[in-house]
Amino acid sequence: MFFTRKIKENAPRKLLFIFEFLAVVLLLIYQEKIPDSRTILSAMALLIMVYLSNFILRKVSSGDNYIFQIATMLVSIGAIMIYRMDSLLGTKQLIWIAIGILFFYITYFLLKYIKIWSKLTYLYIAITYILFMLTLVLGQRKNGSINWIEIKGISIQPGEVIKILLIFIIAGFYSNYDKFKEKKYPSYIFLGVIYSFIGLLFLQRDLGMALMFYGIFICLQYIFEEDRKLILYNIGLFGVSSILGYFLFSHVRIRIETWINPWKFISDKGYQITQSLFALSEGGFFGKGLGLGYPHFIPLAYNDFIFSAIVEEMGIFTGIGIIMLFLILFYRGFKIGMNQRKKFYKILALGISVLFCIQTFIIIGGVIKLIPLTGITLPFVSYGGSSLVTSFIALGILQVTSEDLESKVKICEEENSNE
Template identity: 50%
Template structure:
């Protein structure tokens, strides 16, 4: 009994130390950005800054009281956000302040998502609802969307911009989890085992119409990796991989912006002043930063177009160093590792699969954008989760994180679906 009590006390002490170190990290990172912009910031910036520190502390303490699940998830995301917002604030204080507001809204959505999942016990039965809401969002985007960066994936309402494809990742994860939870039931129906394939191909078809190939790649990858783990039909996986390759070839010939991105990936130096300017400046920035970086405010990440969004990793490496870039990659690896660990220890089949799919979504999105920035693959228009500037990505990420947080709980219902 004393041993269990001591373990509990030690766990609480470790959590307090982790929260304390996190607050110091956030304080230092944001203070550097504020000091650099001291002449242009206003009193409201300091209020928002204090709100961030207070909300981080309160959210971590509240989570420890209401959830018995993994308390590290939120702290990992807080660290990733702190690194990103420090650079965004340094590049543009107005964007930095807006990013802080997105973060606060994301925290609220994180807890709302957690409580909604806790309140309703039958999420595994709503596969048609997940498909329906996804299709509605796709149709709304096609009808009311605007082109930006070659893809029709943004909806503008006054000064507010929304990217629905970011939010569709949430019902996608739930749909895959629901399908494999009831896989034996689907398999008994004619062509039932291909139901998930058909639905996701419809989603990818919508993304092709929107020319949003980065998100299409994430959907394809999520489907294939889920099948690799939960489906014994290896031929189906091979067919999907071939379809992905053929789809990429078709997209190359159909869309001019894809051909430009591939040409830029192959040889950005041949047109360094126009199409290759962004990627070459990003490579120059990472090289000039070295191992320890030039220091916040001492580099020139403003030479990189859209540095606060698509190429924020390059800005981090330039001013904070390659070591900080490696730290960012390791934080994402820990986040994905914790998701897979939750999947392995969760006894409820639906939430086990959901945790795995969410981890895969985070992993694929991170790999695709980092691969593009490092010139390993052609650049796509996806964001770096919790770091890049953008409200849709931030809010959708926190919704998925809230789902993942609940997946780590000991589910006391739904035993009928575990056989």
């Protein structure tokens, strides 16, 4: 019985290793030149990092280890595709993966062994406002938005950190709802705080992040808010904000126009989305083969449009596989949230799951022309340091919430009392 359980526990990790090994071999075969030492070392580093990180997690965590395996599967697909398009970016992505995994474990241990996180709501709000102010003062405009800060050649996107803080703020508020109810109109004040964040995102013209903030807030508000009228107010404010965004910002109007009819603007502002659609159609069911497509025809193929590049070379079935991996991640995340007994951790788990769900829908929906483009990254797959590291931090939070913290505390207390 133990032997059978051991095989079942190790099977996913071994299958993940086999998949990565075959993908790396295929990538090396399709290299136009003989692989150099950097390429071989990068391939070995990816295999070792993913295998060891999954092995260690099984030793230290009693929670849901499959969510980390899903994430490393997505990371591997993204890293291989990025390296295929640009070996220098691929090497940088491996470094970011290592940093992301490190932050995953740091987050996991901090959240697991420090118990005061539910009491720091005001601190989270203060840090959020500080990060917004720093972005407005020091930020640089990219693609119409002011959402990047450059420090000694390293670009940082504070919004990626703020979206994690938003979930902590919401969790802190609703887990201490009885205490906040002692004040007048607590839910209305809280609504004002959240919309002040969205207003600051409007000032930065980062409407993709604003949409994500709204999605996270409305989902958690729907679950935990006692005053149901506030949900209707929230929906109404979202409608007004959307209309204002369309008329105030030219780049929003451009994205709407290219979403409705990109072929009319194929030579200029509709070029990116049309090339994405060409790539999706060229791939067919099984793809043109790793290294045989033309992803460089798509601007920012390694970032916003990596899903299209993957489908072109690996096929629609691989694209469906990526979507299914995300669906399993969402399902397990929501299941963790529903089973978690402690309210603060329950809201964290549901918030992280909603975050991954909304972000994935927005970017994949954008590149297949289901919804207008918003310029955000695909979690774990796209190139980028800030996005990748914060995705691993979010995953570390979800990993902790998958452990039954409350029951473990009770068991420890009972053991101490018996002694």
